[in-house]
Amino acid sequence: MRAENYEAVRQPPSNEYELNFGPNHPGIEGNYALKVKLHGDQVVAARADGGYLHRGFEKLMEGRLWIQNLALVPRICVPDPAPMEVCYSVGIEDIGGLEAPERAQWLRVLQLELSRMASHLFAFGGHAATTGMYSPMFWGFADRDLILDLFEELTGGRVYHIYNIPGGVRRDIPEGFLDRVTSVMDYIESRLSDYDNLLFTNQVFVDRARGVGTLNQQQALEWGVTGPNLRATGLAFDVRRDDPYLVYDQIEFDVPTEQAGDAWARTLVRRKELVESIRIVRQVVERLPSIPGPIRCPIPNPLAWNLPAGETYTRVESSKGELAYYIVSNGGDKPYRVHVRGPSATHAVQVLENLARGSRLEDVAQIMFSLDACPPEVDR
Amino acid sequence: MNEEVALTPTLKAVLSEFDGLRYRYTSARRLRVDLPSDALPAMLELLQGRAGYAHLSAISCVDWPDDGDFELVYHVWSYTHQNLVSAHIRIPRDPGVYLSVYDLYQPAGFFERDIHEMFGVYFEGSPDMEKFILTEWDGPPPMRKEFDSEGFVNDHFTWQEYRPEWLEEIEEQGGGITTRPEDIRL
Numbered sequence: 001m002r003a004e005n006y007e008a009v010r011q012p013p014s015n016e017y018e019l020n021f022g023p024n025h026p027g028i029e030g031n032y033a034l035k036v037k038l039h040g041d042q043v044v045a046a047r048a049d050g051g052y053l054h055r056g057f058e059k060l061m062e063g064r065l066w067i068q069n070l071a072l073v074p075r076i077c078v079p080d081p082a083p084m085e086v087c088y089s090v091g092i093e094d095i096g097g098l099e100a101p102e103r104a105q106w107l108r109v110l111q112l113e114l115s116r117m118a119s120h121l122f123a124f125g126g127h128a129a130t131t132g133m134y135s136p137m138f139w140g141f142a143d144r145d146l147i148l149d150l151f152e153e154l155t156g157g158r159v160y161h162i163y164n165i166p167g168g169v170r171r172d173i174p175e176g177f178l179d180r181v182t183s184v185m186d187y188i189e190s191r192l193s194d195y196d197n198l199l200f201t202n203q204v205f206v207d208r209a210r211g212v213g214t215l216n217q218q219q220a221l222e223w224g225v226t227g228p229n230l231r232a233t234g235l236a237f238d239v240r241r242d243d244p245y246l247v248y249d250q251i252e253f254d255v256p257t258e259q260a261g262d263a264w265a266r267t268l269v270r271r272k273e274l275v276e277s278i279r280i281v282r283q284v285v286e287r288l289p290s291i292p293g294p295i296r297c298p299i300p301n302p303l304a305w306n307l308p309a310g311e312t313y314t315r316v317e318s319s320k321g322e323l324a325y326y327i328v329s330n331g332g333d334k335p336y337r338v339h340v341r342g343p344s345a346t347h348a349v350q351v352l353e354n355l356a357r358g359s360r361l362e363d364v365a366q367i368m369f370s371l372d373a374c375p376p377e378v379d380r
Numbered sequence: 381m382n383e384e385v386a387l388t389p390t391l392k393a394v395l396s397e398f399d400g401l402r403y404r405y406t407s408a409r410r411l412r413v414d415l416p417s418d419a420l421p422a423m424l425e426l427l428q429g430r431a432g433y434a435h436l437s438a439i440s441c442v443d444w445p446d447d448g449d450f451e452l453v454y455h456v457w458s459y460t461h462q463n464l465v466s467a468h469i470r471i472p473r474d475p476g477v478y479l480s481v482y483d484l485y486q487p488a489g490f491f492e493r494d495i496h497e498m499f500g501v502y503f504e505g506s507p508d509m510e511k512f513i514l515t516e517w518d519g520p521p522p523m524r525k526e527f528d529s530e531g532f533v534n535d536h537f538t539w540q541e542y543r544p545e546w547l548e549e550i551e552e553q554g555g556g557i558t559t560r561p562e563d564i565r566l
Contacts, residue, residue: 242459324438345438346490349512
């Protein structure tokens, strides 16, 4: 820590003043900061300041065995860890020429969609809290907990599952698990009308979120926006449908969109995706019992596994947008290079700065939560 | 591998503009292109302008100290063709300078800033080369292969043995950590 970084700076007299928004602030997701320059309550300039959650994952991964890194990757994004595991495992399978058995792929889809729902409940609950409405946040957290219970039963872990291994998944579903998944899905579906009344059609929230942090489709494409934030500008693009992985090409689901491109539209897209995820999970529940077979393919001794030299770029649709891993192997037992491209690499830096500029101070937190930016993913 | 996948006519026209360019499909929607570094900005401009590759998914950097090179990989995605082109170039490690593609793809700003910070590659024309993550770090760029993070830790910090009272109590009753850390072999 250097003293000069924390000393007050003498400025010439001005109507503008600087404010450090974060790194410890209820309106910031995780430890992240925005340095905003204000004129009254109008933001005239914003600069993202990250690094508070930097743990050097990419460097650490170069010093650990392929299989050991599975304990590291979920920690890159706390609210939505499942896509990290899947993306990394699929990448290794791609380089190693392995193919996960069909049953494992369906189990991965189940894990991914449950994780997406948990993350969305987190995201719009958090968004509501930035507008002063705390009930949706508590409701979202409580309902998310039911999904975490399912994860605990399936994988042994509530938040970090470490359920995937290259070539498949670690364990099969316990007895009666699918019934419990179904009842949680029914419960969450029954809660949607409550959420609508409380949040999505609540005039207080609608007035507060509409027109905040608006970006049009052209800006979204220029700024590299992906995921629900892109779909909120009217472009129906989803990696699951347009660059399919696992068994998503055998599953029926829609890609919901909104046109307005503001904070409200982004949250509405997440609400619609919740419905689609329930639909996908129900298809998995229906299909899984009839899919026999092993849950992983044979792999060499993971403690002495030299993956053939090669490289791959794997992408999945996480709850926040396009998540990609660029993995390079030089034929060794450890990765030569892993580059994690999280969706927040664009959302939490350039897009957030652009949207915050010109907004009002009280909307900055709302913009960040409506983008569902995930600081640990930026810092890695 | 998947050589039979046909290139779209526009993509073929773009790729045929450049000498010394090699390409192959690694899967149905992944095209790997290797080209000389000076041709890359022009190729990205054509890919974006003519072939509809609107989305820069990422720029990855790989350090190859034995070859004296940095490998830069530009992953661009076309929403219309649903195809990802990964363009690989090599630039010399010394001086490690390359051109920014920020005026073509704005997200490049962050990826270039990140690579500058982690590998020390300077991108000419990039709007912002300031540190983002390692604000208080003066050492060498840590993602370079010669930077040994474990060695750095050993040189700058002391190891502390963690033996709290509660653990000793458990051990007296025959429990606790029975394998010493140095005996764990992976």
